[in-house]
Amino acid sequence: MNWQSILSSSIGRKVVMAVSGLALFGFVIIHMLGNLLIFAGPAALNGYAEKLESLGEILWVARIGLMVMVVLHIWSGLCLARENRQARPLGYLGKKNTRTTFAATTMAISGLLVLAYIIFHLLHFTFRVTHPQISHLLDADGRRDVYTLVVLSFHELPIALAYFVSMILLSLHLSHGFSSALQTLGIANESSLHGYEKMGRLIAAVIFLGYSSIPTACWLGIIKASH
């Protein structure tokens, strides 16, 4: 096996993009299920957050793993995008596309916007630098009060709106990414591809609804601060 020739080939880099994309896709789903605990109340969410933090080294292994996936995904994406721009130096006067989708043609831009979102999101909830006055509260049991941080953050309309819009971009990205990864890995075939495309859009819609329900419910006051 010659890794160098695989990673320098077009298909090899597409495979890197697909594998890292699927790994991040899996994280997005698990992360959503964890976040939805907010609907179960402060005890459930704060307890979940405490459990995650108590994992210690395992948590850091997961974080570094995710980081590697993000770097590989961006690296392969930038390589492919750069070569693709160079492959057609002079464009058409009026090219008409018939089969592709809005999501597919905007993968690079939706991906970069999601990256900007992820950086803000980490500063907001993980490194807690954007909202210092509500970032370090403790709940009645002495745990980090993640619940109150989330609820009070989303009482600010610009923050709630930014998360809502970012989830539109993320689900747009995933609606193409899911079936695209299966095609690249050769898992799809002539008869199954259409099914995977529909499945990708459906999962993307579920991810959008799941995530965007949190800022929406907080801003509308459906989820209330506990104290």
Next chain:
Amino acid sequence: MDLKLKVWRQKDSASKGKFEIYNAPNINPHMSFLEMLDVINEDLIHANQDPIAFDHDCREGICGACSLTVDGKPHGPEKGTTACQLHMRHFKHGNTITVEPWRAKAFPVIKDLIVDRSAFDRIIESGGYVSVNTGSAPEANMSPVPKHAADSAMDSAACIGCGACVAACPNASGMLFVAAKVSQLALLPQGQVEREKRVLSMVRTMDDENFGNCTNHYECEAACPKEISVGFIAKMNREYLRASLCDSGSAGNTKDAVN
């Protein structure tokens, strides 16, 4: 019917091209698109002007020579049709039709609407064949081929190498072409000996020829006059992974084994 044509004119590969407008009066709707261009060229020649250069050969949709982007679509608006089989009845009186060459770095313009597609030839030379001793044809029933494999091989072998997939791809990728050529041999018993070497070599040549990378827009399948499925791209990806990950030893060694 009276039409206006907006045609890409380019003296040679070193010159900069530009669009020129031509009037096409009294066009018979039963003409093919290429016959319509013949009529315009007759007029240009009579007027002592340089006729529009375009590629053509069989004019029955099987040779893959014609290569016109008509109104932003390779081979024009009809599905599963080459430009030579596109008839003027699909256009309306008074239409302005834009005619451009295939646009890709891998396909440099030679003149006007003719592009150099020898990059495809070099991909085929790098592995799109089976090495067999010449002589009389072997008895066909000696190599049983499952029905589904034969059907699938024929579907991919329908590729005429016209390059519409590259022209249609937002990334100017040649992967549908290479996928069809890899698959047609990988599916048949005669293609097994060089199976791994073939896909690795053809993909490497494709990458060296400045094609873009497939990002799964599937515009190639929509533009292909032979309606070749993007399922073959997934098959090529499988073939490539299989050759790279599972059987790296045989890659490049086939020649030694034969010798």
